[in-house]
Structures are given as structure tokens and as C-alpha cells.
Amino acid sequence: MIEVENLSRVYVDTPVVDGLSFHVPEGQILGFLGPNGAGKTTVMRMMTGFLPPTTGRVVVAGVDLDADPVGLRRKIGYLPENVPLYPELRVDEYLRFRADVEGVRRPELSESLEYVVERCMLSDVRRQAIGTLSKGYRQRVGLAGALIHKPPVLILDEPTVGLDPNQIIKIRELITELGRDHTVVLSTHILPEVEQICERVFIIDHGRVVADGTPEALRTKLIGNPVVRVEIRGAGDDAAESLGRLPGVVAVNRRADGVFLIEHAGDADPREGVFHLAVDRGWILLGLTPQRATLEDVFVRLTTADDAAPMAASAAQEV
Amino acid sequence: MAALIIWLRALAAIIRRELIATFSSPLAYIVLAAFLLLQGALFSLILGYLSQPGQSSMSILQAFFGGTIFFWFFLVVAPLITMRLVAEERRSGTIEVLLTSPVTETQVIIGKFAAVFIFYLALWTPTLVYVLMVKSQAAIDWGAVASSYLGVALFGALFVSLGLFASTLARSQIIAAVIAFTGLIILFGLPLTRGLLLSSSGLGAVIDHADLWQQMADYAKGIVDTRYVVYELSLTGLFLFLSTKSLELGKWR
Numbered sequence: 001m002i003e004v005e006n007l008s009r010v011y012v013d014t015p016v017v018d019g020l021s022f023h024v025p026e027g028q029i030l031g032f033l034g035p036n037g038a039g040k041t042t043v044m045r046m047m048t049g050f051l052p053p054t055t056g057r058v059v060v061a062g063v064d065l066d067a068d069p070v071g072l073r074r075k076i077g078y079l080p081e082n083v084p085l086y087p088e089l090r091v092d093e094y095l096r097f098r099a100d101v102e103g104v105r106r107p108e109l110s111e112s113l114e115y116v117v118e119r120c121m122l123s124d125v126r127r128q129a130i131g132t133l134s135k136g137y138r139q140r141v142g143l144a145g146a147l148i149h150k151p152p153v154l155i156l157d158e159p160t161v162g163l164d165p166n167q168i169i170k171i172r173e174l175i176t177e178l179g180r181d182h183t184v185v186l187s188t189h190i191l192p193e194v195e196q197i198c199e200r201v202f203i204i205d206h207g208r209v210v211a212d213g214t215p216e217a218l219r220t221k222l223i224g225n226p227v228v229r230v231e232i233r234g235a236g237d238d239a240a241e242s243l244g245r246l247p248g249v250v251a252v253n254r255r256a257d258g259v260f261l262i263e264h265a266g267d268a269d270p271r272e273g274v275f276h277l278a279v280d281r282g283w284i285l286l287g288l289t290p291q292r293a294t295l296e297d298v299f300v301r302l303t304t305a306d307d308a309a310p311m312a313a314s315a316a317q318e319v
Numbered sequence: 320m321a322a323l324i325i326w327l328r329a330l331a332a333i334i335r336r337e338l339i340a341t342f343s344s345p346l347a348y349i350v351l352a353a354f355l356l357l358q359g360a361l362f363s364l365i366l367g368y369l370s371q372p373g374q375s376s377m378s379i380l381q382a383f384f385g386g387t388i389f390f391w392f393f394l395v396v397a398p399l400i401t402m403r404l405v406a407e408e409r410r411s412g413t414i415e416v417l418l419t420s421p422v423t424e425t426q427v428i429i430g431k432f433a434a435v436f437i438f439y440l441a442l443w444t445p446t447l448v449y450v451l452m453v454k455s456q457a458a459i460d461w462g463a464v465a466s467s468y469l470g471v472a473l474f475g476a477l478f479v480s481l482g483l484f485a486s487t488l489a490r491s492q493i494i495a496a497v498i499a500f501t502g503l504i505i506l507f508g509l510p511l512t513r514g515l516l517l518s519s520s521g522l523g524a525v526i527d528h529a530d531l532w533q534q535m536a537d538y539a540k541g542i543v544d545t546r547y548v549v550y551e552l553s554l555t556g557l558f559l560f561l562s563t564k565s566l567e568l569g570k571w572r
Contacts, residue, residue, distance in 0.1 A: 045415075048419040049418075049419060050415055050418055050419045070421045070422075070423065071421070073419055073420060073421045074421045076419070078415075078416070078419045080412055080415045080416060080419075081412075082412060084411050084412030084413040084414075084415060084416055085413065086336065086340065086413060088339060088340050088343040088344075089336065089339060089340075093336075093339065096332075097332050097335070097336050098416075098420070100328045100329055100331070100332030101329045101332050101333070101417070101420045101421075101422055102420050102421060103325045103328075103329065103421050105321075105325070145416070
């Protein structure tokens with residue numbers, strides 16, 4: 001559905017986006033994740049034809065950006081960062097404006113309007129001026145505007161920024177739902193968001209993809225083996241050694257306070273073994289918790305290390 | 320055919336949105352009120368002046384439209400009504416939505432120009448009342464009235480296209496207004512430089528033709544000189560072209 005080849009954007013000798021290539025199959029929800037200034041917005045602006053790429057090719061739904069920029073824009077519904085809207089317009093006036101500008105045909109107009117109003121839950125504010133709406137509503141108006149011409153591809157730049165937790169949950173549900181009918185590319189710097197919504201994640205830093213994969217795959221590939229945190233009272237000196245002999249255990253790290261961090265192979269859960277061992281030896285088991293590495297860890301590790309780029313390049317291939 | 324209809328519909332949507340924005344800001348009403356006030360004051364002044372004995376060489380409408388005082392008002396009005404057009408969309412980011420929809424820069428510029436030109440013409444509609452007032456008291460040269468309004472329209476097109484171009488150059492409305500104001504000063508002030516040039520220089524003749532005061536006086540007399548019409552239309556076209564290019568180039572910044 002989306003093909004991006006070797007996309008670059010250079011601002012006065014500094015590459016903001018540096019040779020990005022990726023394909024997004026139809027129906028996928030792809031998340032761009034990266035610290036501020038990583039180049040997420042620039043990539044999206046180039047994909048929507050707002051910013052001309054320095055080099056590279058963008059093809060969306062079979063339309064090439066170079067050959068037919070206006071045609072490409074028909075295939076995309078774009079919600080820019082901070083949801084720019086016209087505050088003086090009423091919601092239905094704005095949606096009507098977007099429909100005309102996006103080239104929605106007359107016979108489909110009222111059906112399109114009903115569709116987006118219903119989908120984005122705007123029926124109770126239709127007659128209200130946009131300037132008087134809350135941030136959550138404005139976000140939904142922006143989304144409705146991007147959806148009005150039923151584009152195959154939706155590009156959403158930080159769609160949940162500045163919303164309160166309830167609004168965030170609603171918007172996330174909406175995006176997940178939209179992902180069934182549209183190919184979605186969204187950017188965010190909120191990690192749980194990506195884990196919740198996206199089927200695939202790109203971690204972007206300094207204009208390059210430093211990791212690409214499902215949230216699951218990224219976690220295991222990049223963080224390494226899963227770890228179980230075990231807290232034991234009355235463990236003997238040889239406890240670490242005994243724990244290390246349990247099946248699937250790769251390494252045991254004993255901390256001073258009676259906590260053992262047991263690293264194990266991904267498919268072997270050592271917790272039952274730990275329990276039986278504790279019963280046999282008469283240890284008092286105070287805690288037994290799998291330590292789930294989050295994408296947060298992946299993110300921090302990838303975007304703060306100086307050697308992030310080379311490591312990521314190999315990681316991206318592996319995943 | 321279907322493509323043309325869609326093209327026109329998008330253009331109409333841009334014009335409509337622009338007019339809603341214009342009339343939902345207090346600025347539009349302030350400008351309208353000030354305009355009415357000044358027009359009325361000027362009209363009654365001229366009326367008083369021409370009512371004095373021995374002052375009947377000029378028709379009242381000719382003095383009104385050809386009067387040089389009134390056009391100075393546009394030095395301020397044109398920047399005020401055009402500064403918002405593109406600068407505000409850049410500042411708020413709505414330009415990004417507009418330019419990533421399937422409309423072209425040309426459509427955006429034509430739409431914005433049309434909307435502000437409609438507003439400019441709306442400013443002038445109350446003057447029709449004066450024409451009717453004069454008609455009730457004296458004979459009227461309808462040809463001169465028509466050519467006066469033609470002049471008003473042509474000048475307006477030139478002024479607002481210049482303002483629109485200035486608005487594409489800046490993100491801040493104030494800066495856009497200052498650029499437009501400067502441009503208009505140059506346009507208005509050109510004839511004043513005539514005295515500084517040697518009379519033999521060819522430039523002097525060019526400036527004579529670009530003299531807006533002379534042009535308006537002629538329109539008010541009922542003279543439609545095609546050179547003037549071409550001058551105004553071509554400058555308007557130039558500014559609209561530059562605006563389109565500036566909008567395209569704005570993407571590169």
C-alpha cells in the first residue's frame with residue numbers, strides 16, 4: 001500500500017531524514033516512534049507531498065508522488081501535528097469544506113458526512129464552532145476531516161498529544177477501529193500507545209530507522225532473554241547455583257538483599273521449578289515476578305547510545 | 320467535465336471558507352464602519368464645496384471618484400484586509416491540511432483573491448446610495464459612473480493582489496501588512512519621483528503612465544484608457560502568479 005524508497009531530506013547540509021526505505025502492506029497499523037526531532041514529522045510531510053523530498057520515491061496505493069502529486073494526495077487522509085483547524089467554522093461547515101476540497105462527489109456527500117460524524121462521534125457538536133470545542137473533540141474533528149474522502153491510507157502525526165487519559169483511550173480505540181478499513185501510519189513518542197495500537201513499529205532516530213518489527217519481536221530481540229525476579233528469605237550460599245541448574249535457566253544474578261534475577265530462555269518458564277526448589281529446601285518464597293521488558297527500555301537503549309545506528313542496523317535485519 | 324466540476328467546487332469551498340473567516344472577525348466590521356464614515360464625510364465635504372457659487376466646473380461624482388484624498392485610505396485598508404489570507408494559515412498550520420488535499424496552489428490563490436476582492440467590492444456598495452442621491456437632484460453621466468466603478472474595481476484588484484502576495488511571504492500578519500504597506504507606498508508614490516528625474520529620461524514617461532492619481536481622475540471623467548486597464552490587470556496577474564510561486568516555494572523553507 002505504501003512504498004518508500006531511499007527517502008532523504010537535507011536542510012542546509014544536515015540530513016533530517018537519511019535514506020529511509022520501507023513498505024507497508026495494506027491494512028497494517030504502523031507506528032513511528034522516536035524522540036522529538038528524530039524526523040518523524042518530516043517523513044510524514046514528505047509522504048503526504050507537503051514537503052518535497054531531497055531524494056527518494058514515495059508510492060501510495062500505486063500513485064507515485066513525482067508523477068502525480070495531486071493524485072497521491074487523494075489517496076491519503078492526513079492529520080498534521082497539533083490538529084490545525086479553522087476555529088471560526090462550525091463542525092459541519094468544516095467537514096463540508098474538507099469534503100469539497102478533497103473532491104468528494106455530490107451523490108456521496110451526505111453519506112460521507114454522516115459516516116465520519118458517526119464514526120468520530122461528533123453528532124452532538126455538529127452545529128458548534130470549532131473554536132469552542134475541547135481538545136478531544138477537536139482531535140476527532142481533525143480525524144473526521146482526514147477520513148471524509150475515505151482514503152486508503154491514513155497518516156496521523158501524534159494523534160493523542162495533549163489529550164487527557166480518557167480522551168486518549170477513546171482516540172486509541174477509534175484508531176484501532178479505523179485500522180480495519182485503512183492502512184494507518186501514526187507517529188508518537190508515547191511507548192505504551194505503540195504497544196497497544198500498532199502491529200509494527202519503526203523506531204526512528206536522527207532520521208534513520210534504528211529498529212523495525214512487531215512490538216513483541218522488538219522486545220525479545222533487543223532486550224535479550226526474559227528475566228524472573230525471585231525474592232527468597234533463608235536461601236543458602238549455594239542457592240544461586242541450585243537455581244542455575246533449573247531447566248531453561250541461562251544465568252542467575254544474586255543481589256545482596258535476597259533477590260535473584262533469573263534469566264531464562266524465552267520458551268521456558270522457570271517459575272514452577274523455583275517453587276518446588278524452594279519447598280524442597282525450606283526457603284521462604286516472598287516474591288516471584290516475571291520482569292517484562294517494555295518498549296520503553298528498547299527505546300531508551302536505541303536512541304541514547306552513541307552506537308545506536310550500527311547496532312540498530314543489524315537489529316533491524318534480524319527482526 | 321467531472322474533473323472541472325470538482326475543481327470549481329473546491330475553489331468555491333475555499334472562497335466560502337475565506338468569506339466566513341472574514342466576516343467572523345471584528346476587523347471586517349471595523350474596516351466597513353470606518354470606510355462608511357470616511358466616504359460619507361468626503362461626500363458631504365465635496366457636496367458643500369461644489370454648492371458654493373462659481374464651483375460647478377466638475378460633476379460631484381467625478382470629484383468623488385477622482386478625488387485624490389480617498390485613495391490614501393487604501394494604503395491602510397488593503398494591507399488590513401489581506402494580511403490574514405496566507406500568513407494566518409501558515410501560523411496555525413491549516414495550510415498543511417489545505418496543501419495536502421488534492422487542490423493546487425493556483426486554486427488556493429485564486430480562491431483567496433476572489434474572496435478578498437468580493438469583500439473589497441462590498442466596501443464600495445454603499446456608495447451606490449450616493450449615486451442614487453445625486454440622480455434625484457441632477458443629471459448623471461452613466462458612462463462616467465460605469466467607468467468610475469471599473470476604475471475602482473481594477474485598482475482594488477491590484478491592491479489586494481499585492482496584499483495577498485505580501486501575505487504569502489510572512490508567517491506573521493503584522494509583517495505581511497508592513498510588506499503590503501511598503502509595496503503600496505511605492506505604487507502610490509511613484510509619480511512623486513517624477514520631479515527627481517530628468518525630463519529627457521524615458522523612465523519619466525513610464526512613470527507618467529503608472530500615475531494612479533491621473534488614472535483615477537480619467538476613469539472618473541468617463542475615460543477608459545486601455546493602457547491603464549492593461550497596466551492594472553497585468554500587475555494583478557503578476558502578483559497572483561508570484562503568490563502562487565511563493566506558496567509553492569514556501570514548502571521548501
